[in-house]
Amino acid sequence: EDQKRQQAAKPSDPYSSDPQRHPALRVNSQKPFNAEPPPELLSDSYITPSAIFFKRNHLPVPRVDPASYQLQVEGLPRPLSLSLQELKTRFPKHTVTATLQCAGNRRSEMNKVKQVKGLNWGIAAISNATWSGARLRDVLLAAGCGPDTAQWARHVQFEGLDKDVTGTTYGASIPLNKALSEDGDVLLAYEMNGEDLPADHGYPLRVVVPGTVGARNVKWLGKVIVSGEESSSHWQQNDYKGFSPSTDWDTVDFKSAPAIQELPIQSAITQPLDGAMVEFGEEVTVRGYAWSGGGREVVRVDVSLDGGKTWQVAQLRSGEEEGEAPAPSPPPGRAWAWKLWELVAPLPPGVQEVEIMCKAVDSSYNMQPDSVAPIWNLRGVLSNAWHRVRVKVRMEED
Amino acid sequence: EDQKRQQAAKPSDPYSSDPQRHPALRVNSQKPFNAEPPPELLSDSYITPSAIFFKRNHLPVPRVDPASYQLQVEGLPRPLSLSLQELKTRFPKHTVTATLQCAGNRRSEMNKVKQVKGLNWGIAAISNATWSGARLRDVLLAAGCGPDTAQWARHVQFEGLDKDVTGTTYGASIPLNKALSEDGDVLLAYEMNGEDLPADHGYPLRVVVPGTVGARNVKWLGKVIVSGEESSSHWQQNDYKGFSPSTDWDTVDFKSAPAIQELPIQSAITQPLDGAMVEFGEEVTVRGYAWSGGGREVVRVDVSLDGGKTWQVAQLRSGEEEGEAPAPSPPPGRAWAWKLWELVAPLPPGVQEVEIMCKAVDSSYNMQPDSVAPIWNLRGVLSNAWHRVRVKVRMEED
Ligand SMILES: [Mo]
Numbered sequence: 001e002d003q004k005r006q007q008a009a010k011p012s013d014p015y016s017s018d019p020q021r022h023p024a025l026r027v028n029s030q031k032p033f034n035a036e037p038p039p040e041l042l043s044d045s046y047i048t049p050s051a052i053f054f055k056r057n058h059l060p061v062p063r064v065d066p067a068s069y070q071l072q073v074e075g076l077p078r079p080l081s082l083s084l085q086e087l088k089t090r091f092p093k094h095t096v097t098a099t100l101q102c103a104g105n106r107r108s109e110m111n112k113v114k115q116v117k118g119l120n121w122g123i124a125a126i127s128n129a130t131w132s133g134a135r136l137r138d139v140l141l142a143a144g145c146g147p148d149t150a151q152w153a154r155h156v157q158f159e160g161l162d163k164d165v166t167g168t169t170y171g172a173s174i175p176l177n178k179a180l181s182e183d184g185d186v187l188l189a190y191e192m193n194g195e196d197l198p199a200d201h202g203y204p205l206r207v208v209v210p211g212t213v214g215a216r217n218v219k220w221l222g223k224v225i226v227s228g229e230e231s232s233s234h235w236q237q238n239d240y241k242g243f244s245p246s247t248d249w250d251t252v253d254f255k256s257a258p259a260i261q262e263l264p265i266q267s268a269i270t271q272p273l274d275g276a277m278v279e280f281g282e283e284v285t286v287r288g289y290a291w292s293g294g295g296r297e298v299v300r301v302d303v304s305l306d307g308g309k310t311w312q313v314a315q316l317r318s319g320e321e322e323g324e325a326p327a328p329s330p331p332p333g334r335a336w337a338w339k340l341w342e343l344v345a346p347l348p349p350g351v352q353e354v355e356i357m358c359k360a361v362d363s364s365y366n367m368q369p370d371s372v373a374p375i376w377n378l379r380g381v382l383s384n385a386w387h388r389v390r391v392k393v394r395m396e397e398d
Numbered sequence: 399e400d401q402k403r404q405q406a407a408k409p410s411d412p413y414s415s416d417p418q419r420h421p422a423l424r425v426n427s428q429k430p431f432n433a434e435p436p437p438e439l440l441s442d443s444y445i446t447p448s449a450i451f452f453k454r455n456h457l458p459v460p461r462v463d464p465a466s467y468q469l470q471v472e473g474l475p476r477p478l479s480l481s482l483q484e485l486k487t488r489f490p491k492h493t494v495t496a497t498l499q500c501a502g503n504r505r506s507e508m509n510k511v512k513q514v515k516g517l518n519w520g521i522a523a524i525s526n527a528t529w530s531g532a533r534l535r536d537v538l539l540a541a542g543c544g545p546d547t548a549q550w551a552r553h554v555q556f557e558g559l560d561k562d563v564t565g566t567t568y569g570a571s572i573p574l575n576k577a578l579s580e581d582g583d584v585l586l587a588y589e590m591n592g593e594d595l596p597a598d599h600g601y602p603l604r605v606v607v608p609g610t611v612g613a614r615n616v617k618w619l620g621k622v623i624v625s626g627e628e629s630s631s632h633w634q635q636n637d638y639k640g641f642s643p644s645t646d647w648d649t650v651d652f653k654s655a656p657a658i659q660e661l662p663i664q665s666a667i668t669q670p671l672d673g674a675m676v677e678f679g680e681e682v683t684v685r686g687y688a689w690s691g692g693g694r695e696v697v698r699v700d701v702s703l704d705g706g707k708t709w710q711v712a713q714l715r716s717g718e719e720e721g722e723a724p725a726p727s728p729p730p731g732r733a734w735a736w737k738l739w740e741l742v743a744p745l746p747p748g749v750q751e752v753e754i755m756c757k758a759v760d761s762s763y764n765m766q767p768d769s770v771a772p773i774w775n776l777r778g779v780l781s782n783a784w785h786r787v788r789v790k791v792r793m794e795e796d
């Protein structure tokens with residue numbers, strides 16, 4: 001009621017048609033809306049409920065009429081304009097479980113080293129959902145994409161329907177070979193977790209690029225353009241790139257680094273929380289998530305309860321229920337979804353404080369870097385050092 | 399002459415027909431022959447001369463008669479037996495520049511943490527060459543591999559012609575999708591650097607699996623088998639796998655870890671050498687190599703001259719000559735060759751000893767771990783922590 005009145009009072013607010021959000025979300029920015037769930041909710045369910053799936057909007061949420069919606073497909077011999085109905089009926093429906101992660105996930109840990117520019121994300125700008133839609137590959141083939149296309153084209157650009165006050169839309173691109181590969185599983189998705197996409201996740205249509213940074217998974221998709229060039233958008237050219245810790249805003253040359261596409265190996269502890277109290281003499285239950293980009297499967301998570309002196313191997317879990325046999329591995333290069341993990345172990349004796357750390361390994365045996373400072377970068381992206389939480393041990397009263 | 403007499407004297411030595419080797423090589427094992435070049439030679443040429451390309455033999459070098467040689471291709475509707483001539487004439491010749499790295503490269507650094515099992519490789523069990531041959535994909539298609547093959551098959555097994563005293567041959571396998579992918583560039587190679595394969599590198603035919611650990615690049619190839627299972631060989635099942643630092647020979651379960659295929663991001667300093675003396679007041683020239691598995695391009699190398707407090711970005715070089723424009727990036731996921739790099743910078747003032755370190759970043763923004771102990775594993779494989787050399791600074795006489 002209050003919100004309605006607010007919107008009525010400020011009709012010029014471009015955010016006035018943003019949807020309602022779940023109250024459990026931790027808001028990093030209201031306009032545009034950016035929020036993450038409490039970490040302990042993340043590891044509660046292998047598939048993140050849509051309402052608490054992290055929200056990362058660059059611009060106001062556009063309200064799109066599904067009846068008049070048309071997707072434009074350009075740059076190919078047979079340009080297409082496809083209604084939502086055509087997207088659903090002309091192309092086979094394909095379903096993929098894929099984890100999305102913001103490039104800025106865990107940025108707050110970089111801020112502790114030295115201030116960076118960007119939203120102060122904790123460890124939960126990552127979530128896992130089941131997505132359904134048409135394969136981008138099928139749509140591109142229908143538009144006449146063929147063996148000759150690869151002679152001149154290298155990229156597929158996406159334009160969102162979300163715009164800033166000057167009319168500039170959100171945009172990004174991915175390599176053409178990712179879009180065309182049968183094993184790439186890139187979707188033009190109209191469903192998330194079995195329902196229409198929510199407004200915050202791109203209703204009525206978004207791109208889902210499994211294994212690739214969130215920023216390329218363009219929401220409220222308006223246009224697909226096959227091109228010789230990457231997207232010219234700010235977010236492709238002058239943002240979402242990694243640099244050396246020595247690079248500052250005076251020296252940065254955005255042309256010198258590639259746009260982030262596949263993300264590196266990542267993991268974090270969702271339980272216990274930093275600063276929590278655990279009982280001496282009881283076993284501690286440590287839980288978290290682990291994921292890697294590019295379809296690389298997480299094959300191991302090591303956990304240390306003694307600040308890194310010794311490591312124990314955590315139990316990994318995919319979609320299977322507790323007590324069920326482990327889910328079989330997906331084909332190589334198509335492991336798009338995270339693993340949840342758990343370790344139950346006694347605390348080391350005689351300590352009042354414990355530093356718990358985790359580090360994951362993917363199927364290419366990539367490992368996380370030990371510490372934050374050497375991977376610090378001015379935009380605070382790609383923050384994937386070992387995750388550390390400190391817990392206090394409550395001694396028995398005696 | 400001496401060697402000839404030796405061979406004559408010990409006709410039962412299975413290594414008696416091993417070839418002569420370049421005297422500059424540093425020998426880690428004579429029988430089987432395992433050797434690496436001096437590090438400073440590695441960064442002298444982008445393409446490693448075949449004579450000093452690292453040698454990694456598991457067994458005696460077999461002498462194969464090229465006239466009677468036949469490659470067997472099995473497990474498909476039309477099994478093939480191909481002579482060398484047929485391999486060269488029935489299939490297009492394809493050329494790829496690809497870096498090979500032994501899983502045990504830099505193992506000696508793990509040995510300093512705690513003893514591991516394996517050859518004590520330094521930093522030069524890695525080299526870069528140009529390979530030519532038939533595409534494995536083309537040969538598999540000629541043998542009737544089709545869309546239905548992927549219904550039951552998952553792997554391509556390779557058997558070498560090198561055998562131990564019991565007759566067991568070297569063997570390994572790779573995922574079928576790597577073998578069949580047009581972008582996978584897997585070769586049945588008969589040439590190395592424009593000449594017939596040398597005896598130590600698999601004459602007359604070897605597999606070259608770009609982006610994949612050396613151990614799967616089977617030499618003296620006798621048989622290719624498309625299968626539902628990985629190779630049953632010792633080297634696929636019970637070796638060349640990574641484990642947690644807590645895993646020892648009493649607790650190791652080789653079934654619990656995947657066979658190494660793609661290797662993680664790697665780099666090392668080839669100049670100056672550890673313990674070298676540099677002149678105070680002069681700039682120091684730091685050189686090295688950097689490479690990542692899976693076709694991920696090296697996009698940056700950071701070098702520290704102050705033990706990791708600050709980092710400088712090195713100049714990267716591919717095949718281009720000095721002064722030429724940088725070579726264009728290969729398509730995403732097909733960067734099979736290393737980069738050489740160089741940094742020329744003044745030494746920090748007022749120090750008598752400097753620790754120089756390097757760390758590389760690949761196109762998926764994977765980074766190297768900071769330190770060795772947390773990635774230590776009982777077989778000493780996958781040793782890719784930041785590389786460190788200590789140099790002494792010679793002060794001006796005054
Ligand atoms: Mo993001």
Ligand SMILES: [Mo]
Pocket residue numbers: 454499500501502612613
């Ligand atoms: Mo190896």
